[in-house]
């Protein structure tokens with residue numbers, strides 16, 4: 389779920405290609421040197437510094453590179469505006485455990501655990517960059533690896549999207565025959581939830597790609613277009629819970645991955661809970677299909693469903709019945725009949741990608 393900013397994601401953003409910090413890191417690596425960077429304000433870092441130079445110099449990649457040549461640690465403030473210390477000898481509490489073997493990395497891990505700030509270790513021997521924060525340890529990946537990961541994610545998303553489209557297309561005729569079972573609804577929601585989970589994964593890798601993210605990001609936007617909207621419409625069509633569909637979808641998005649595998653758990657937030665409800669067909673109100681009728685305003689869709697009830701009844705309604713709904717005249721009645729009969733026959737061409 390969206391919520392408080394994940395600090396780790398922020399660190400990946402700060403160290404992504406194209407940022408001043410990454411520029412400094414890459415230059416240190418190119419020089420074949422190592423380094424230790426601590427990102428913390430003076431009052432937090434100060435007590436851990438046993439020796440070194442206190443500075444108040446503006447943060448630039450070039451300055452960081454030069455100061456890293458002096459060995460030990462460079463400390464920059466959290467806004468990445470000022471270099472506070474250079475050649476700093478850091479003394480974390482010796483009681484803090486560390487899995488690391490080299491001294492640079494051990495100090496990095498211990499400091500990160502002690503003060504919960506970002507510490508970056510640039511390894512001279514292994515040519516690797518490791519971020520530490522609290523218990524978190526993450527090795528920066530090279531661009532090629534990130535590209536491979538993103539393109540695998542996008543390929544799977546592409547397949548999921550096609551499957552979602554097929555499921556939705558197959559659902560439409562059943563809606564007119566009142567033959568939609570909760571398991572059908574769960575299958576669609578499940579597929580959409582898989583997509584949204586994978587989207588979060590791909591987005592994380594896009595953050596790491598920094599300036600190289602543009603093309604895969606566009607591809608991701610295309611693949612995810614309309615997925616959340618489609619989920620909300622589907623929930624509106626079949627829910628018995630009185631809460632708004634957006635709220636129910638948020639609850640679905642907060643499900644643990646193992647719960648997404650269980651149709652009964654997916655259906656619970658919709659208000660479909662008992663064994664009997666799980667076995668019985670549910671009528672579709674028709675928000676999803678009616679939203680795909682060209683130029684039919686939402687207010688008219690709402691009235692149609694309020695007054696007529698379900699999509700199969702709207703489909704079977706006489707012209708006179710449709711005319712009685714405010715906002716529907718000859719042209720709209722014809723458009724509704726035309727579109728619904730196409731959806732009934734499994735046609736999806738006008739469904740905005742679905």
Ligand SMILES: Nc1ncnc2c1ncn2[C@@H]1O[C@H](COP(=O)(O)OP(=O)(O)OP(=O)(O)O)[C@@H](O)[C@H]1O
Nearest residue numbers: 422459460461477478490491492493495511512513
């Ligand atoms: N307490 C400390 N504070 C700041 N820097 C330190 C501290 N201890 C060690 N270092 C830095 O670590 C460097 C030594 O790293 P060492 O090779 O032992 O560790 P490492 O983790 O294996 O790193 P690398 O992978 O770069 O070799 C020193 O040159 C020094 O710059």
